[in-house]
Amino acid sequence: MTRIAVLKTYKIYIGGQFPRTESGRYYTPFNKTGKPLANMCLSSRKDFREAVVAARNAFGGWSARAAFNRGQILYRIAEMLEGRKAQFIDELLQQGATKEQAENEVNISIDRLVYYAGWCDKYQQLFSAVNPVASSHFNFSVPEPTGVVSIIAPQQTSLLGLVSVIAPVIAGGNTCVVLASESKPLCAITFAEVINSSDVPGGVVNVLTGKVAELAKYFADHMDVNATIFCENDIDTKKLIQDKSALNVKRVFFYDDVKWNVADAENPYFILDTQEIKTTWHPIENIGGAKAGY
Amino acid sequence: MVAINSNYNIPDFSLSPRIDQVGVEERAKRFTARSIKTTSKVNGLKLVLNMIDLTTLEGKDTEGKVKQLCYKAQHLHDAYEGLPTVAAICVYPSMVKIAKQALGNSGVKIAAVATAFPSGQAPRDVKIRDTKFAVDNGADEIDMVISRGKFLEGDYNFVFDEIAAIKEACGNARLKVILETGELVTYDKVRRASDIAMYAGADFIKTSTGKIQPAATMPVTLVMLEAIRDFYYKTGKMIAMKPAGGISKAKAALHYLVMVQETLGSAWMSNHWFRFGASSLANDVLMQLVKEKTGVYQSGNYFSID
Numbered sequence: 001m002t003r004i005a006v007l008k009t010y011k012i013y014i015g016g017q018f019p020r021t022e023s024g025r026y027y028t029p030f031n032k033t034g035k036p037l038a039n040m041c042l043s044s045r046k047d048f049r050e051a052v053v054a055a056r057n058a059f060g061g062w063s064a065r066a067a068f069n070r071g072q073i074l075y076r077i078a079e080m081l082e083g084r085k086a087q088f089i090d091e092l093l094q095q096g097a098t099k100e101q102a103e104n105e106v107n108i109s110i111d112r113l114v115y116y117a118g119w120c121d122k123y124q125q126l127f128s129a130v131n132p133v134a135s136s137h138f139n140f141s142v143p144e145p146t147g148v149v150s151i152i153a154p155q156q157t158s159l160l161g162l163v164s165v166i167a168p169v170i171a172g173g174n175t176c177v178v179l180a181s182e183s184k185p186l187c188a189i190t191f192a193e194v195i196n197s198s199d200v201p202g203g204v205v206n207v208l209t210g211k212v213a214e215l216a217k218y219f220a221d222h223m224d225v226n227a228t229i230f231c232e233n234d235i236d237t238k239k240l241i242q243d244k245s246a247l248n249v250k251r252v253f254f255y256d257d258v259k260w261n262v263a264d265a266e267n268p269y270f271i272l273d274t275q276e277i278k279t280t281w282h283p284i285e286n287i288g289g290a291k292a293g294y
Numbered sequence: 295m296v297a298i299n300s301n302y303n304i305p306d307f308s309l310s311p312r313i314d315q316v317g318v319e320e321r322a323k324r325f326t327a328r329s330i331k332t333t334s335k336v337n338g339l340k341l342v343l344n345m346i347d348l349t350t351l352e353g354k355d356t357e358g359k360v361k362q363l364c365y366k367a368q369h370l371h372d373a374y375e376g377l378p379t380v381a382a383i384c385v386y387p388s389m390v391k392i393a394k395q396a397l398g399n400s401g402v403k404i405a406a407v408a409t410a411f412p413s414g415q416a417p418r419d420v421k422i423r424d425t426k427f428a429v430d431n432g433a434d435e436i437d438m439v440i441s442r443g444k445f446l447e448g449d450y451n452f453v454f455d456e457i458a459a460i461k462e463a464c465g466n467a468r469l470k471v472i473l474e475t476g477e478l479v480t481y482d483k484v485r486r487a488s489d490i491a492m493y494a495g496a497d498f499i500k501t502s503t504g505k506i507q508p509a510a511t512m513p514v515t516l517v518m519l520e521a522i523r524d525f526y527y528k529t530g531k532m533i534a535m536k537p538a539g540g541i542s543k544a545k546a547a548l549h550y551l552v553m554v555q556e557t558l559g560s561a562w563m564s565n566h567w568f569r570f571g572a573s574s575l576a577n578d579v580l581m582q583l584v585k586e587k588t589g590v591y592q593s594g595n596y597f598s599i600d
Contacts, residue, residue: 049591224593247590 009039010185012047012209013192015054016202021210022046029183032096040185043210045218048150048177051206052224055148055175058203063145063173071120074171077198078113081106084194088159091186095158108261109163115266116167123172123268127275138282143275145173146251147226150219152212154231154260158184161260162191165229168270170204174227177206179219185209212237220244220252227251227274231258302493302529307450310489311524313481313517322512325553335548336586339579342547343370344378345565347405347536348600349573350385351412351504360389364396366598371580374587380576381565382435386411387428394432405435405470409460412474412503414439418456425463436460437470439503442477445487453487454494461495470498470536475514476506484514488521492533500536504571509539512553519557532561538571544582547575573600 009026011018023044028036041047062070081088085106092102124143131139149169154161158181169176180188192207208215216237220228221244230241233256245252253273258265330338348367350359360383367380382403385393393404406428410416416424425436438460444452461469471491475484491499499518502509515537522533535554541547547570554562562568577600581592 052591218591222591222593223596224591248593248596 010189013207043208051177054203067121074117116171141279159187310486346380390431403434406433407437409438412505457494468497471496498534502539504539510537536569544579
């Protein structure tokens with residue numbers, strides 16, 4: 001007897017929970033041969049609003065964690081992803097990848113998480129500075145996380161692009177709301193399941209599925225979002241995002257010419273993008289006859 | 295002790311109606327399913343602002359904090375034109391004088407929590423002096439707590455007489471009677487305490503001090519609103535209601551308005567008859583109002599600290 005396949009309905013990921021979209025709307029992405037892949041939530045602006053509230057609530061705890069502990073947790077995500085490799089490869093195959101491409105994409109994704117896990121307690125040294133000043137002060141600058149980051153993930157990859165934009169943002173102590181690839185969304189929610197079982201506190205990563213055209217405006221104009229990342233070379237959307245982000249002077253980043261599957265796509269400057277530099281003037285006495293300085 | 299409302303037939307409070315717990319909780323849930331959008335939402339939110347008793351009741355309250363609160367009461371968000379003020383500010387008796395100076399003739403009332411708030415564990419003459427002190431300093435409203443211990447022991451006469459005595463001490467100030475529903479535990483007792491308070495002369499009945507969890511919930515408020523309705527049918531006298539504590543979101547506040555409208559009717563839809571005791575609610579309402587105006591979701595960073 002032939003069995004009727006169960007077409008999975010994927011949910012979204014907000015504040016450590018997997019709710020359905022409050023809008024009750026769904027869409028069905030198809031693969032190249034016209035086969036329906038799954039039912040996906042068509043998230044609304046209210047889902048985004050809820051996700052930002054969750055991300056804001058999670059920010060205090062996540063940014064205050066020891067950097068080393070954030071590294072441990074990112075490494076844990078990599079471990080969990082490794083353990084569920086087969087499922088991700090299967091989903092990538094469904095979405096039109098060849099076997100070789102699929103295996104390659106999952107492997108690079110795992111390696112990328114390990115890469116950023118390592119950077120968690122090291123980028124601070126790289127980007128900090130002790131500044132020479134003319135008065136008797138110890139003057140130093142250190143990077144601190146900017147806050148809540150809204151991210152519209154790369155559209156062409158299902159997993160690698162998503163991992164590559166989330167990892168540096170959370171490695172730096174930020175929390176984020178991510179919109180998955182519209183046409184290849186399967187891995188995003190499965191990746192949310194991985195995150196949910198990796199000691200990542202609820203709300204640090206929130207994953208929505210839906211349409212860029214509908215949600216880009218809200219990703220850019222929400223006053224409680226501190227930075228926004230967009231990964232497509234779409235001039236109209238880029239203009240919209242720049243325009244709306246001006247409202248609260250969000251930091252805007254376009255990663256539209258990054259090839260995610262090569263080594264260039266991982267470097268600590270991606271972490272630096274969502275950091276603010278804080279400079280401290282600490283008064284000191286002259287010590288041992290030395291001149292003012294440090 | 296002479297009861298102020300002695301012209302009423304005082305009922306036997308042990309016969310107050312019993313409350314159907316499941317029914318009341320389901321009914322309360324219904325009020326959260328109304329859809330209130332656009333213009334009605336904006337009007338509703340402005341009404342909510344106008345019904346807030348902006349509250350600070352902490353041991354660490356200073357004159358500066360109270361002055362800041364009084365400023366906020368009159369200038370909720372100056373960037374948004376045409377906003378109402380809040381109904382009142384709610385402080386300890388020792389701060390009434392400061393508040394009076396800071397509020398001037400702005401129309402914002404001063405409510406003072408008296409009678410050994412929040413526990414109410416003090417002799418009656420102390421409670422009366424506490425009340426008189428607040429009134430003499432210029433309080434427009436007195437928030438008293440009932441003696442929950444005596445009430446739970448079944449000494450209803452004690453509770454009744456105490457409320458009547460405080461009412462007398464209030465003079466022209468309106469009296470809010472705090473039942474502290476979180477300590478009464480059952481809806482039956484909430485209903486009974488509501489009846490005692492209203493017959494003894496309360497102008498308002500109020501759910502909680504905000505110091506005990508759970509504070510105001512929708513079912514508890516519904517029980518009290520229904521007690522007010524029954525009292526109105528029996529005596530023709532309107533009693534006001536104030537849920538306090540735990541209402542911090544604009545959406546929840548709108549649900550309460552729906553409940554008042556559908557239980558008591560539009561006569562109660564003003565700050566003379568309904569109040570919210572809250573400290574953080576105002577900012578959330580302001581954020582929703584600005585969102586409705588600009589179409590952009592707001593951040594707490596751009597609103598004054600409360």
